[in-house]
Amino acid sequence: MTIAAYQTLYESSVAFGMRKALQAEQGKADMEKRISELETDKRDLERQVNELKAKCEAIEKREAERRQVEEKKHSEEIQFLKRTNQQLKTQLEGIIAPKK
Secondary structure (H helix, E strand, C coil), X not given: CCHHHHHHHHHHHHHHHHHHHHHHXXXXXXXXXXXXXXXXXXXXXXXXXXXXXXXXXXXXXXXXXXXXXXXXXXXXXXXHHHHHHHHHHHHXXXXXXXXX
């Protein structure tokens, strides 16, 4: 090979190396941008998770309170019905007993 051929081969190799280095640099920049976007998405999703957890806890608390109120109301209604039933039994016995 002549010196000119070696010179051309060298220049071609240098150009190839430069292209590959630029491609790698561009790929690195693209990946860094993608990483940044994904980290932002991750933060947003974590914020949403925290908001939904807080909302869920509030709903659970509200439902527990509602259930407690309903149970108390139900219990009071049962007690009222038992008293009413007992009063009616007493009245009925009072009506039936004197006739005998």
